[in-house]
Amino acid sequence: MTLSPTSPTTSVNSAAAPPGSAEGAGLTLRDAVLGRPGAPVLSGVGLEVRPGEVLTVVGASGCGKSTLLRTLAGLLPPLGGEVTADGRPLGGPGGGRALVFQEDGLLPWRTARANVELPLAIGRVGRAERRRRAAEWLARVGLAGYEGRLPHRLSGGQRQRVQLARALAGQPRALLMDEPFGALDAQTRAGMQQLLVEVLATTRATVVFVTHDVDEALFLGDRVALLGAAPDAPVRLFAVPRPRDRAAHETPATAAVRRDLLQSLGG
Ligand SMILES: Nc1ncnc2c1ncn2[C@@H]1O[C@H](COP(=O)(O)OP(=O)(O)OP(=O)(O)O)[C@@H](O)[C@H]1O
Ligand SMILES: [Mg+2]
Numbered sequence: 001m002t003l004s005p006t007s008p009t010t011s012v013n014s015a016a017a018p019p020g021s022a023e024g025a026g027l028t029l030r031d032a033v034l035g036r037p038g039a040p041v042l043s044g045v046g047l048e049v050r051p052g053e054v055l056t057v058v059g060a061s062g063c064g065k066s067t068l069l070r071t072l073a074g075l076l077p078p079l080g081g082e083v084t085a086d087g088r089p090l091g092g093p094g095g096g097r098a099l100v101f102q103e104d105g106l107l108p109w110r111t112a113r114a115n116v117e118l119p120l121a122i123g124r125v126g127r128a129e130r131r132r133r134a135a136e137w138l139a140r141v142g143l144a145g146y147e148g149r150l151p152h153r154l155s156g157g158q159r160q161r162v163q164l165a166r167a168l169a170g171q172p173r174a175l176l177m178d179e180p181f182g183a184l185d186a187q188t189r190a191g192m193q194q195l196l197v198e199v200l201a202t203t204r205a206t207v208v209f210v211t212h213d214v215d216e217a218l219f220l221g222d223r224v225a226l227l228g229a230a231p232d233a234p235v236r237l238f239a240v241p242r243p244r245d246r247a248a249h250e251t252p253a254t255a256a257v258r259r260d261l262l263q264s265l266g267g
Contacts, residue, residue, distance in 0.1 A: 024052035024206035025085045025173040033080035041067045043232045054207040056217035059227030065210045073099045098167035102179040105163045106151040113147040116166045137165035157188040177209045
């Protein structure tokens with residue numbers, strides 16, 4: 001399966017990222033079949049996620065967005081074809097790729113701090129360093145003072161901030177986000193988008209961000225990938241004229257891409 005033409009984009013974060021931060025991973029699917037054994041969802045998938053870019057993913061409900069993300073996370077081995085990170089087959093979860101879910105991604109019996117520390121503990125980061133990083137990231141997402149709270153005592157937006165802190169505390173090379181702001185009200189969602197943009201300016205992580213919301217896709221993404229409704233439809237890629245610029249929302253260039261995306265989604 002071939003890719004739609006793409007235009008070059010600069011990565012969001014390499015310019016501003018601290019020199020010590022890890023380079024974003026390049027993720028590639030070639031003629032890949034995705035889904036569960038005996039139940040393929042997408043076939044012939046070709047897609048190249050460039051190191052350091054933000055690729056947003058849209059498509060009709062049930063078309064396979066979460067399947068794609070779980071495959072990239074290493075949770076669903078490809079049923080065929082090739083899925084690689086920096087040219088090497090994924091080989092299971094981990095590998096510097098962090099997932100953020102729509103909701104309920106936190107362990108309910110662990111405090112915010114303990115949730116953020118968990119992947120660090122699994123990665124054998126020492127206790128003091130875990131504490132330090134958890135405190136630092138919780139503060140960066142605006143949750144200083146909330147470290148000891150259990151998830152059910154946090155708002156939906158705060159829980160998503162903890163998830164973001166947990167994902168980023170592990171210094172991932174790829175951040176995979178599955179409708180992370182989908183359950184939030186419009187105002188909280190806009191605030192979370194802004195927070196994400198600010199936080200990404202300090203990392204070089206590659207981001208794959210699934211959303212139902214075309215405007216969110218056009219705000220956050222360097223490019224938007226559109227998954228077709230048919231299982232073997234090629235992934236279509238759209239370059240975003242002015243990524244992460246709210247002022248671009250009403251420009252003719254953005255409006256044209258939005259129209260194209262909405263038309264493709266609508267039928
Ligand atoms: N655990 C599962 N077992 C079997 N089939 C599944 C499972 N999860 C999803 N599917 C099927 O795989 C297909 C793709 O699902 P997926 O969750 O990837 O879609 P999606 O694009 O993320 O949808 P949405 O926008 O509603 O989140 C659907 O037909 C769905 O029914
Ligand atoms: Mg989904």
